[in-house]
Amino acid sequence: MKEINVAQIIPVIRNLCIDANYYASPDVVEKIKFFMEKEESPTARDILALMLENHKMADKEQMPMCQDTGVAVVFVELGQDVHLVGGDFNEAINEGVRQGYQDGYLRKSMVDDPVIERKNTKDNTPALIYTEIVSGDSLKITVAPKGGGAENMSEVRMMKAADGIEGVKDFVIDRIKRSGGNPCPPVVVGVGIGGSFEQCALLAKKALLRPLTEKNADPKWAAVEDEILERINMLGIGPQGLGGRTTALAVQILYRPCHIASMPVAVNVNCHVHRHKSAVIE
Amino acid sequence: MAKEIKLQTPLTSEMLEKLNVGDKVLLSGTIYTARDAAHKRLVELLKAGKELPFDPVGAVIYYVGPAPARPGKAIGSAGPTTSYRMDPYAPVLMDAGLKAMIGKGPRGQAVLDSMVKNKAVYLAAVGGAAVVTAQSVKAAKIIAYDDLGAEAIRELKVVDFPVFVANDTKGNDIFKLGVEKYRIDN
Numbered sequence: 001m002k003e004i005n006v007a008q009i010i011p012v013i014r015n016l017c018i019d020a021n022y023y024a025s026p027d028v029v030e031k032i033k034f035f036m037e038k039e040e041s042p043t044a045r046d047i048l049a050l051m052l053e054n055h056k057m058a059d060k061e062q063m064p065m066c067q068d069t070g071v072a073v074v075f076v077e078l079g080q081d082v083h084l085v086g087g088d089f090n091e092a093i094n095e096g097v098r099q100g101y102q103d104g105y106l107r108k109s110m111v112d113d114p115v116i117e118r119k120n121t122k123d124n125t126p127a128l129i130y131t132e133i134v135s136g137d138s139l140k141i142t143v144a145p146k147g148g149g150a151e152n153m154s155e156v157r158m159m160k161a162a163d164g165i166e167g168v169k170d171f172v173i174d175r176i177k178r179s180g181g182n183p184c185p186p187v188v189v190g191v192g193i194g195g196s197f198e199q200c201a202l203l204a205k206k207a208l209l210r211p212l213t214e215k216n217a218d219p220k221w222a223a224v225e226d227e228i229l230e231r232i233n234m235l236g237i238g239p240q241g242l243g244g245r246t247t248a249l250a251v252q253i254l255y256r257p258c259h260i261a262s263m264p265v266a267v268n269v270n271c272h273v274h275r276h277k278s279a280v281i282e
Numbered sequence: 283m284a285k286e287i288k289l290q291t292p293l294t295s296e297m298l299e300k301l302n303v304g305d306k307v308l309l310s311g312t313i314y315t316a317r318d319a320a321h322k323r324l325v326e327l328l329k330a331g332k333e334l335p336f337d338p339v340g341a342v343i344y345y346v347g348p349a350p351a352r353p354g355k356a357i358g359s360a361g362p363t364t365s366y367r368m369d370p371y372a373p374v375l376m377d378a379g380l381k382a383m384i385g386k387g388p389r390g391q392a393v394l395d396s397m398v399k400n401k402a403v404y405l406a407a408v409g410g411a412a413v414v415t416a417q418s419v420k421a422a423k424i425i426a427y428d429d430l431g432a433e434a435i436r437e438l439k440v441v442d443f444p445v446f447v448a449n450d451t452k453g454n455d456i457f458k459l460g461v462e463k464y465r466i467d468n
């Protein structure tokens with residue numbers, strides 16, 4: 001049994017919040033460059049170039065790439081041989097978020113309650129924490145700040161088995177078509193299939209964590225991802241919805257088995273800033 | 283590269299009539315920030331026949347809720363917010379002389395009609411390129427509605443603020459034309 005003091009987690013979360021917002025991931029940079037080469041619209045090419053320039057400036061000026069620094073989504077993989085000591089684990093995560101959003105000059109965007117009061121909690125807590133128990137004796141933490149513009153374009157649909165793979169493709173493409181310029185395209189499309197109503201939504205969000213330059217390990221799903229991406233990029237929406245060939249940078253699918261009567265499908269849309277950073281505590 | 287045009291505020295109909303959708307504009311001068319809550323108050327003032335906290339004639343409004351500024355900086359990251367939420371207020375402001383709005387995402391028909399009638403334009407800033415836009419802001423001060431926090435009205439001095447013409451004075455809409463141009467039916 002390995003002991004990890006929760007106090008160790010606080011600065012790790014703090015730094016992940018800041019780093020995810022300040023520094024563009026190399027895979028995002030690579031994808032934007034790849035599509036900029038092929039882009040036919042001059043306006044779209046200019047916009048993509050501004051996005052790349054923005055990455056450099058955010059790094060240099062130590063500022064968040066986007067002013068919507070999102071809600072703090074935190075994925076935890078907790079080794080089953082780890083014993084957490086020294087205080088409350090979830091509170092430590094929230095303290096890390098509090099410090100990161102304060103010290104990093106990040107915008108605080110959480111309101112409570114969500115309907116009647118809608119009062120800003122002023123420190124961007126509570127974080128959205130998803131903890132999974134895995135084998136081993138280490139603790140892996142991923143912080144994925146998620147902006148409102150893209151999250152609002154997401155959807156869960158309880159499809160029928162008879163809808164088949166063509167039904168799934170059409171649903172995903174239609175979801176992006178209906179989103180237009182709102183989620184700040186080029187987007188990254190996370191798709192979760194199977195499980196249940198709530199599990200497919202979480203799968204869709206987790207699907208966004210795969211590096212954009214990595215193919216789906218299963219060739220038949222890799223082919224589905226490629227086809228959906230190609231068809232999305234035929235929609236003409238383009239960067240920021242102003243027209244062009246670059247509407248999505250990647251489509252990434254995760255699936256789980258499901259009930260014989262069901263075929264739940266979730267689409268989680270992410271914008272081009274596509275933020276997530278991980279750290280391992282051993 | 284798209285065609286690049288430099289503009290200096292205050293804007294006039296003559297300056298804007300030359301613009302076409304898709305043009306890149308580098309805007310310099312004074313612009314004002316306002317989101318939903320501030321718009322509501324501005325329109326209430328106009329309806330009551332009162333003066334606005336800034337002169338609307340030839341003015342530009344930027345839809346933005348910036349991140350906190352670092353000490354010594356004029357402003358924090360400051361990309362555009364989604365514009366359609368301001369649609370109910372925009373025509374009233376254009377009737378009072380507003381010449382340009384900066385934001386992201388398409389506008390409703392009433393706003394498009396009002397732009398043609400008032401010879402005004404809608405400019406798209408790049409969502410998520412918030413440091414690039416913040417860098418062109420040289421000075422910022424709150425001029426009204428301090429109680430609204432990030433949503434207060436700020437006067438920004440900008441130099442070469444990069445935006446794209448989304449709706450011109452002739453009624454063209456890039457959110458329709460651009461998509462039609464690059465769509466491939468399958």
Ligand code: SF4
Pocket residue numbers: 066067068069070146147148149150182183184271272273361362409410411
């Ligand atoms: S959708 Fe993404 S890039 Fe656009 S404003 Fe929101 S967080 Fe920023």
